[in-house]
Amino acid sequence: MEAPEALKQVEEAMKNAVDHTKSEFTSIRTGKASPALVENLDVSVAAYGSVMKLNGLAVITAPEPRMLVVQPFDPSTSGDIEKAIRESKLGLNPVNEGQRIRLPIPELSEERRVELVKSVKSMAEEGRVRIRGARKEGMDLGKKMKSDNALSEDGQRDYESGVQDLTNKNVSEIDSLTEAKEKEVMTV
Numbered sequence: 001m002e003a004p005e006a007l008k009q010v011e012e013a014m015k016n017a018v019d020h021t022k023s024e025f026t027s028i029r030t031g032k033a034s035p036a037l038v039e040n041l042d043v044s045v046a047a048y049g050s051v052m053k054l055n056g057l058a059v060i061t062a063p064e065p066r067m068l069v070v071q072p073f074d075p076s077t078s079g080d081i082e083k084a085i086r087e088s089k090l091g092l093n094p095v096n097e098g099q100r101i102r103l104p105i106p107e108l109s110e111e112r113r114v115e116l117v118k119s120v121k122s123m124a125e126e127g128r129v130r131i132r133g134a135r136k137e138g139m140d141l142g143k144k145m146k147s148d149n150a151l152s153e154d155g156q157r158d159y160e161s162g163v164q165d166l167t168n169k170n171v172s173e174i175d176s177l178t179e180a181k182e183k184e185v186m187t188v
Contacts, residue, residue: 001141003151003159010138010163014131014170021127021174025181028116028123033068033105035060038092043084045077057081058101068103075099108185116185124178131170138163 026036039055054060058072058081070085072078075098082101085094091112095102108116142159145151151159 001145001150003142003145003155003162006138006141006145007159007162007166010134010141011166013134013137014166017127017130017134018170018173018177020130021123022177024123024126025120025177028120028181028185032065033062033103035062035068037090037105038068038070038085038088038103041084041088043077043081045080047074047076047080054081054084066105068105070094070101070103071099072101113185117182120178120181120185124174127174128171131167131174135163135167138166 023040026034027040035055039053039060041054042051043054043057044051045057054070057074057077058070061069061071063069070081072081078096078098078101082094082096085092085101085103092103092105095104139160142151142156142163145159146153146156
């Protein structure tokens, strides 16, 4: 494997870590209704005998700033959907109307906001750990290329410098995403 190809592989792994962290952040509610809040909830559907994501079972809309409406494709799954929402850690109380489920989004208390910030920080740290894992794999790959004589001493040093630059860039991106999400959560 060539150094540019290896760097591209490391960059892709780090980009995936950042993207995953971004998608995790969408599940943190900030007081306004957003379908992203519940769309990736796992719903155990007894009728199908499997676990599915909510967005595969229903249409999720936000008709009002503080209300979500979940309309199942198959009305027989509404009980399973209601149960999954109730048991999630989102603190939502679904109202099942048969054909659709309304989810009123309550105001966040200061205590709940602090809990959500802790969750954001833990998700961010998870993202940083993924980036550091990609960095380690990249550095190991550099050493392997050096031992296989695919890289010279200077080449290895340049390659490792490139991996470190990618690491710094992606970690700072996660830091800025975290800061923005914390500010969004704490804004009343």
